[in-house]
Amino acid sequence: MKKFQVKVDARNRVCLTKISKNLPSSFSVYEKNGKIILEPLVEIPADEAWLFKPENKKILDEVKKGLSQEGIISRSSFKKYLKD
Secondary structure: OOOOOOOEOOOOOEOOOOOOOOOOOOEEEEEEOOEEEEEEOOOOOHHHHHHHOHHHHHHHHHHHHHHHOOOOOOOOOOHHHOOO
């Protein structure tokens, strides 16, 4: 684990780009033993949140299985859709 020194600017902000360029956009922040802890949060759109509820575990497992499978791409002629 690398340690970095950061400073608070005039508006009480801290720049975290020294730590990583690929930080999430949201964090859970709390204080523990005099330290400020930032835990990354994953944002899920409200209309997709149902999938991650415990009662929908079977559906989520099926989605994960489907995403892990290789897809078959079938390219065929569109000639039948052309008008003479």
